[in-house]
Amino acid sequence: MKYHLITLGCQMNISDSERVKTVVEGMGFKWTDNEEEASLLGIIACSVRQKSIDKVYARIRKWNKRKDRESIITFISGCVLPADKKKFLKTFDLIFPMNELLLFPKMIREYGIVTPASLQKSNKGELVEPANEVNDFKLTSIIEKKAKLNSDDIHLAINAKDVDINEFWDIVPDYNSDFEAFIPIQNGCDKFCTYCAVPYTRGREVSRPSGEIIDELKTLVDKGYKSITLLGQNVNSYGLDKKGEEISFAELLHEIGKYGDETGKDFWLYFTSPHPRDMGNDVIDAIASYKCIAKQIHLPLQSGDDEILEKMNRKHKLEDYRQIVNYIREKLPQASLFTDIIVGFTGETEEQFENSRRAIEEFKFNMAYVAIYSPRPGAVSARWDDDIPMRVKKERLHKLGDELKIHSYKYNQQFKDKDVRVLVTGVEKRSGYLSAYTETKIPVRIYSKDKSMIGQFVSIKTTAVTDFSFAGEIIDNE
Numbered sequence: 001m002k003y004h005l006i007t008l009g010c011q012m013n014i015s016d017s018e019r020v021k022t023v024v025e026g027m028g029f030k031w032t033d034n035e036e037e038a039s040l041l042g043i044i045a046c047s048v049r050q051k052s053i054d055k056v057y058a059r060i061r062k063w064n065k066r067k068d069r070e071s072i073i074t075f076i077s078g079c080v081l082p083a084d085k086k087k088f089l090k091t092f093d094l095i096f097p098m099n100e101l102l103l104f105p106k107m108i109r110e111y112g113i114v115t116p117a118s119l120q121k122s123n124k125g126e127l128v129e130p131a132n133e134v135n136d137f138k139l140t141s142i143i144e145k146k147a148k149l150n151s152d153d154i155h156l157a158i159n160a161k162d163v164d165i166n167e168f169w170d171i172v173p174d175y176n177s178d179f180e181a182f183i184p185i186q187n188g189c190d191k192f193c194t195y196c197a198v199p200y201t202r203g204r205e206v207s208r209p210s211g212e213i214i215d216e217l218k219t220l221v222d223k224g225y226k227s228i229t230l231l232g233q234n235v236n237s238y239g240l241d242k243k244g245e246e247i248s249f250a251e252l253l254h255e256i257g258k259y260g261d262e263t264g265k266d267f268w269l270y271f272t273s274p275h276p277r278d279m280g281n282d283v284i285d286a287i288a289s290y291k292c293i294a295k296q297i298h299l300p301l302q303s304g305d306d307e308i309l310e311k312m313n314r315k316h317k318l319e320d321y322r323q324i325v326n327y328i329r330e331k332l333p334q335a336s337l338f339t340d341i342i343v344g345f346t347g348e349t350e351e352q353f354e355n356s357r358r359a360i361e362e363f364k365f366n367m368a369y370v371a372i373y374s375p376r377p378g379a380v381s382a383r384w385d386d387d388i389p390m391r392v393k394k395e396r397l398h399k400l401g402d403e404l405k406i407h408s409y410k411y412n413q414q415f416k417d418k419d420v421r422v423l424v425t426g427v428e429k430r431s432g433y434l435s436a437y438t439e440t441k442i443p444v445r446i447y448s449k450d451k452s453m454i455g456q457f458v459s460i461k462t463t464a465v466t467d468f469s470f471a472g473e474i475i476d477n478e
């Protein structure tokens with residue numbers, strides 16, 4: 001029995017899919033790259049853009065055509081808007097929220113598929129289907145279970161309400177890499193930015209117990225992982241939902257930093273993404289205190305204009321952001337600063353856009369992920385007029401790109417002909433090169449074919465610097 005899984009969207013979905021793989025493989029399914037030979041087909045969905053939703057429909061139409069001649073099961077999980085859930089219910093066999101992943105084997109069994117993991121041992125030691133299967137089926141939140149017209153298929157739709165996300169976090173992920181890993185530290189979001197649908201798809205913020213996060217981190221470090229990223233929609237509001245019963249994000253960084261110092265283990269710790277609203281000096285102080293906490297900060301700005309920020313419901317002003325950056329520059333002069341910016345948000349005037357360009361000029365970001373605004377189904381701003389023509393949005397995107405290059409190139413220049421420590425991550429498409437990045441997450445191209453260095457820290461001498469990257473030669477293979 002083979003399975004194929006398509007993961008759309010952000011790093012959080014990629015991280016979730018690592019736990020999905022654990023559960024599916026625990027049922028006896030084996031991964032296949034070729035979806036045509038899979039009998040279990042799933043999508044970890046993203047509702048951020050209409051394009052992603054269109055991809056889901058295209059895929060399920062294709063898969064459902066196979067049902068005339070083959071017995072296959074399809075499922076969807078991840079970020080699904082309530083309105084889409086009803087539509088997907090008509091096309092997918094199973095739809096469930098990620099926090100009910102542990103129940104997936106039972107859903108499959110209920111569906112009529114017998115997998116090795118769904119069987120129990122009889123008194124004689126033979127594998128048999130468990131008795132009392134349905135009573136044992138603790139799906140407290142099934143909201144609908146119905147026979148499809150014209151077929152015997154059973155659809156299960158499950159509501160995320162009242163389900164404990166902690167059980168999901170307990171699943172040991174089947175990590176995609178053996179030297180880089182994400183650790184989810186929270187789920188959901190309480191911020192309700194007007195352009196974003198995440199609070200409606202993932203629900204309110206829930207922090208994962210700090211003990212579990214630190215245990216997962218120690219296990220990864222013991223296995224030799226070199227780059228670990230704490231993941232959440234608003235990592236720096238970590239713990240706030242527990243109202244004093246959990247440590248804060250800064251305290252979590254201190255715990256990890258102390259572990260790194262005490263053990264002398266060699267790894268870089270990153271986190272993404274923090275929100276400017278919750279970015280206290282204590283977080284920056286914690287980053288500055290420990291060698292293992294990488295000196296790279298990704299702090300989304302979204303707009304350099306206060307009126308647009310208010311319209312986006314970001315609940316911070318440009319001046320607040322400025323204060324944070326000033327403190328970062330004071331405490332972490334060597335740090336790189338990344339951001340996210342949206343251009344062409346509803347009603348954005350030329351002057352308001354200029355304020356975003358000026359913000360790049362002032363804060364001298366190393367990288368800005370600039371997105372052209374498009375209404376996201378389910379988000380508040382989707383009800384507003386998307387009134388900036390695409391031509392203008394594209395012009396603004398290019399202008400920000402040009403501004404960004406100036407500052408990123410200047411920053412990179414200081415590393416020309418210098419020795420830099422990098423983590424080798426893979427093979428470049430262009431033959432003869434390996435890919436890597438610095439602690440500050442500047443991409444590096446190394447002149448080498450030695451694949452044995454993938455997953456290792458090495459020292460290079462930079463031979464060239466470009467707008468957003470370095471090239472170099474290895475001087476020391478650690």
Ligand code: SF4
Nearest residue numbers: 189191192193196198
């Ligand atoms: S902070 Fe805003 S953009 Fe980020 S997930 Fe929450 S609502 Fe979406």
